[in-house]
Amino acid sequence: MILPVQQLVRSRMAEAVSRLYDIPADDPVLASVAVDIPPRRALGDLAVPLAFELARRLRKAPRVIAQEVAGALGSIDGISRIEATPNGYLNFFLDRPHHLAAWLAEPDRVPPASGDKAIVEHTAINPNKAAHIGHLRNAALGDAFGRLLRYLGRDVEVQNYIDDTGVQVADVAVGFREIEGKDLSAVRHIADTTRFDYYCWDLYARVTDWYEQDKERLKIRSAALHEIEHGGNPTAELAAFIADRVVRRHLETMARLNIRYDLLTWEGDILRLHFWSHAFEFLKSTGAVFLQTDGKLKGCWVMRIEEDAPAAKDDPTPGEPTDAAEEEPREKVIVRSDGTVTYVGKDMAYQLWKFGLLGRDFNYRLFTEEDDGNPLWSTTSGPGAEGDAPAFGRASWVCNVIDTRQSYLQKLVKQALAALGYHEQAGRSIHYSYEMVALSHSTARELGYDTGGEADRPFVEVSGRKGLGVKADDLIDRLTEKAAREVGKRNPELGPDETRRTAETIAIAALRYFMVKFSRGKVIVFDIDEALSFEGESGPYLQYAVVRANNIFNKLRDRAGLDEAGVVALLQSTPSDVLVSGNEESHDLWGLVLEAARLDEVVDQAVRTLELSVLAKYAFGLAQAFNGFYHRYPILNEERADVRVWRAAAVAMCRNQLTRALQLMGCTVPARM
RNA sequence: GCGCCCGUAGCUCAGCAGGAUAGAGCAUCGGUUUCCUAAACCGGGGGUCGCAGGUUCGAGACCUGCCGGGCGCACCA
Numbered sequence: 001m002i003l004p005v006q007q008l009v010r011s012r013m014a015e016a017v018s019r020l021y022d023i024p025a026d027d028p029v030l031a032s033v034a035v036d037i038p039p040r041r042a043l044g045d046l047a048v049p050l051a052f053e054l055a056r057r058l059r060k061a062p063r064v065i066a067q068e069v070a071g072a073l074g075s076i077d078g079i080s081r082i083e084a085t086p087n088g089y090l091n092f093f094l095d096r097p098h099h100l101a102a103w104l105a106e107p108d109r110v111p112p113a114s115g116d117k118a119i120v121e122h123t124a125i126n127p128n129k130a131a132h133i134g135h136l137r138n139a140a141l142g143d144a145f146g147r148l149l150r151y152l153g154r155d156v157e158v159q160n161y162i163d164d165t166g167v168q169v170a171d172v173a174v175g176f177r178e179i180e181g182k183d184l185s186a187v188r189h190i191a192d193t194t195r196f197d198y199y200c201w202d203l204y205a206r207v208t209d210w211y212e213q214d215k216e217r218l219k220i221r222s223a224a225l226h227e228i229e230h231g232g233n234p235t236a237e238l239a240a241f242i243a244d245r246v247v248r249r250h251l252e253t254m255a256r257l258n259i260r261y262d263l264l265t266w267e268g269d270i271l272r273l274h275f276w277s278h279a280f281e282f283l284k285s286t287g288a289v290f291l292q293t294d295g296k297l298k299g300c301w302v303m304r305i306e307e308d309a310p311a312a313k314d315d316p317t318p319g320e321p322t323d324a325a326e327e328e329p330r331e332k333v334i335v336r337s338d339g340t341v342t343y344v345g346k347d348m349a350y351q352l353w354k355f356g357l358l359g360r361d362f363n364y365r366l367f368t369e370e371d372d373g374n375p376l377w378s379t380t381s382g383p384g385a386e387g388d389a390p391a392f393g394r395a396s397w398v399c400n401v402i403d404t405r406q407s408y409l410q411k412l413v414k415q416a417l418a419a420l421g422y423h424e425q426a427g428r429s430i431h432y433s434y435e436m437v438a439l440s441h442s443t444a445r446e447l448g449y450d451t452g453g454e455a456d457r458p459f460v461e462v463s464g465r466k467g468l469g470v471k472a473d474d475l476i477d478r479l480t481e482k483a484a485r486e487v488g489k490r491n492p493e494l495g496p497d498e499t500r501r502t503a504e505t506i507a508i509a510a511l512r513y514f515m516v517k518f519s520r521g522k523v524i525v526f527d528i529d530e531a532l533s534f535e536g537e538s539g540p541y542l543q544y545a546v547v548r549a550n551n552i553f554n555k556l557r558d559r560a561g562l563d564e565a566g567v568v569a570l571l572q573s574t575p576s577d578v579l580v581s582g583n584e585e586s587h588d589l590w591g592l593v594l595e596a597a598r599l600d601e602v603v604d605q606a607v608r609t610l611e612l613s614v615l616a617k618y619a620f621g622l623a624q625a626f627n628g629f630y631h632r633y634p635i636l637n638e639e640r641a642d643v644r645v646w647r648a649a650a651v652a653m654c655r656n657q658l659t660r661a662l663q664l665m666g667c668t669v670p671a672r673m
Numbered sequence: 674g675c676g677c678c679c680g681u682a683g684c685u686c687a688g689c690a691g692g693a694u695a696g697a698g699c700a701u702c703g704g705u706u707u708c709c710u711a712a713a714c715c716g717g718g719g720g721u722c723g724c725a726g727g728u729u730c731g732a733g734a735c736c737u738g739c740c741g742g743g744c745g746c747a748c749c750a
Contacts, residue, residue, distance in 0.1 A: 034691090034692085036689095036690095036692070036693095038693075039693060039694080040693090047692085047693085049691095049692055049693095052692070052730070052731080055730070056729095056730080062730080085693085087693070088692095088730095089692085089693075124750095126750070163750070166750065167749055167750075168749080168750070222748095296748095299748090300748060302748095305746090330746075332747095333748045336748040337748060338748075340748085342747095342748070342749085342750085343749075344750090347750095404677075404678070404744070404745085405744060405745060405750090406745090406750075407676090407744095407745075408676085408677090408745060408746065409750080433678095435678070435679085435743085435744080436743095436744080438743095457743095458742070458743075465749090486712070490710075490712080491710095506712090517686080517687095518685090519686085521678055521679070522678090522679070522686080523678090523743065523744085527685090530685075530699080533698095533699080533712095534712050535698085535713090536697085536698045536699065536712095537685095537686085537687095537697070537698045537699085538698085538712085540712055541713090544710085544712050544713075545713090547710075549709095551709065552709050554709095555709060556709090601689095602689090605689060605690090608690095609689080609690095611689090613686095614689065617686095617687060617688090617689095617697085620687095620698090621687095627713060627714065628714070628715090630709075630713080630714085631705090631713075631714045631715080632714085632715095634709065636709045637708065637709070651709095672710080673710085673712070
């Protein structure tokens with residue numbers, strides 16, 4: 001939509017300025033020409049403040065430069081007028097009827113480009129307990145990010161990493177075995193007859209407590225971890241069972257939120273297929289990882305942590321020893337003294353595989369056939385489905401959605417790539433980091449947690465280990481119940497199934513919008529009442545705007561036999577005075593269309609900055625603009641036929657773009673609400 | 674101690690790659706339904722953009738320092 005227009009203006013500006021003032025085209029000032037949007041439509045549709053930047057260099061007033069450039073630009077396709085403002089902006093006015101018609105005719109999506117694949121890894125919940133709101137933020141961001149990349153025409157592979165051989169799964173296995181005295185068949189019975197992830201949630205908290213009571217018991221954990229890593233024993237089988245069943249529950253939870261994956265990557269397969277030992281050899285041979293023979297890490301294979309070069313290095317104070325020289329170099333354990341591998345080690349091997357640098361591949365099996373008909377594949381170390389599986393891995397760009405508390409580990413993974421000489425891939429390893437979700441005191445109390453001990457803290461941190469948190473399914477259930485009550489109130493004629501389906505759609509939008517509307521660097525202090533709100537800046541607000549817009553078209557079809565294509569066909573022959581006259585009404589109408597056209601620009605920005613909240617805010621602003629328009633300008637009841645057609649076209653723009661924006665956030669629009 | 678993040682209205686947050694008059698939601702006060710769904714709309718009140726310097730034609734945004742808060746610096750992930 002608007003992006004190509006901006007790019008055209010950008011390049012024509014650069015060209016004109018280059019010619020006019022003899023500035024080379026690759027000069028920084030021309031390489032990235034800023035294109036803004038003027039505050040009011042009467043001022044124009046695109047604004048370029050380039051004259052300000054050139055003023056000093058050319059020793060000319062911005063106003064003069066703007067005028068000269070305007071004269072040199074000539075005519076530009078789709079631009080009806082170019083105006084230099086008295087203060088020095090260069091404002092561009094778009095050909096309104098032309099663009100509105102063209103945008104409505106544009107296909108839904110950019111055709112998928114061939115070539116470079118991006119891998120997005122997200123969710124990655126330890127498969128030993130139910131998913132909670134913290135995981136929801138990860139999955140909501142990761143899933144939406146993948147959708148945005150696809151919208152921009154990128155080839156995307158979404159992976160969910162399953163840490164089935166880590167401490168957390170081991171803990172629950174120990175809990176079943178030691179605290180509950182249960183073997184695999186007994187646990188299987190529990191899994192078949194309970195909400196298993198909830199059961200494990202409680203058990204995990206009990207195990208944590210059980211370790212606290214007697215630290216000696218940590219030796220049991222260590223032994224279990226060993227058994228799991230080696231395999232072929234009852235504890236490993238139990239752990240594998242727990243992980244498999246809990247993962248299936250996570251997938252169900254995520255499916256409720258329209259979140260799906262292409263591939264599940266199991267950490268156990270990384271071990272069994274010797275990915276780790278392979279990567280380990282690489283890392284040892286370069287010296288990046290070495291055996292520590294001294295100090296408290298004696299017997300561990302460690303990696304030295306590169307500190308960021310201190311800025312003061314250029315200007316060392318003479319005669320004073322730097323602190324760095326006195327400090328012990330920091331080291332991170334990759335292989336523990338008991339011989340087991342830490343998570344980072346396995347993640348390094350995984351990262352190498354993602355880029356196709358490991359020289360080995362997984363086997364693949366079909367994990368489930370999902371509701372939408374798309375297969376979900378899984379890695380396996382057993383026999384794979386030869387030839388049937390798509391080509392996984394070998395990406396040119398890797399994005400790991402992991403919360404900011406793991407920045408340090410992600411840095412190490414990147415550092416490992418660089419240490420092996422893969423600097424380019426290290427540069428294309430993106431850590432999509434975001435802040436944690438915590439609980440407000442009132443919500444924590446409502447859940448029955450005593451927060452007295454941390455009354456002075458601004459929030460209560462979620463802890464799976466302590467069983468402290470809001471479970472994802474509980475939250476979705478509550479949202480759905482509330483939405484169902486509201487739907488029932490407003491649409492009593494709807495049957496129970498339809499009411500339920502509508503309520504679920506609304507609940508999902510409420511939740512997913514809530515998870516992306518905050519910028520990623522901000523801690524979300526989760527408050528249940530705030531999350532349950534369907535008014536104001538919320539997902540349902542967006543849906544409601546689209547429902548209204550769709551309704552206009554439903555009625556237009558019923559009353560006048562006119563659908564969107566019919567409206568578009570009429571545009572050519574309809575006088576466009578209402579759109580171009582320059583009065584307030586024309587600016588309101590066009591302003592709405594122009595705002596709706598900005599989706600691609602916003603998506604581009606969101607991807608560039610890894611900041612999805614800009615999409616959420618944009619969609620909300622567009623819905624607000626639509627609602628304002630809706631109240632002010634009637635469509636169905638408008639008597640002037642030409643005005644009715646152009647207004648309907650604007651409504652079509654809005655609902656199409658808002659529907660797409662919601663889709664990008666994983667939300668759909670109900671028929672009514 | 675070191676590193677990263679945050680500080681804008683009573684509360685929760687936007688403010689894009691410096692640009693035109695600092696915005697939104699909630700809360701609060703007042704108004705709008707014989708009219709396309711009031712989950713909506715319109716209006717009022719509410720701001721030393723943490724503090725101090727600096728860069729710039731122009732700073733909420735960039736730089737430096739300070740203050741306040743959070744997170745990380747595990748043989749957990």
